[in-house]
Amino acid sequence: MTDGRLVTTAELARALGLSxxxxxxxxxxxxxxxxxxxxxxxxxxxxxxxRSRLRSLAERAE
Structure with missing residues (x-):
């Protein structure tokens, strides 16, 4: 869970394990x-x- 703050693209990528x-x-x-x-x-x-959006996309792809 996050504290609700908005993050940069680089911070988001690190948090999700993506580039x-x-x-x-x-x-x-x-x-x-x-x-x-x-x-x-x-x-x-x-x-x-x-995270929620990516999870939703992955479920639709299955």
Whole structure:
């Protein structure tokens, strides 16, 4: 469980055991949407929501 704060793409990738590039690719293809995008275009993520989304995608793929 996380404390509800939003994290960077690199922090999200570390938490999920994925590369930052994989997260970026999922974002580009529309599989994942960040919780917030800063004025500079930097994504901020809710780890629990992303975990849930990835779990849902994996279940559909089975």
């Amino acid at each position: 930052a590039r994989t997260i970026q690719r999922y974002r580009q293809t529309g599989l994942l949407e960040p919780e917030l995008v800063s004025a500079g275009g930097h994504a901020r993520w809710d780890i629990d929501k992303v």
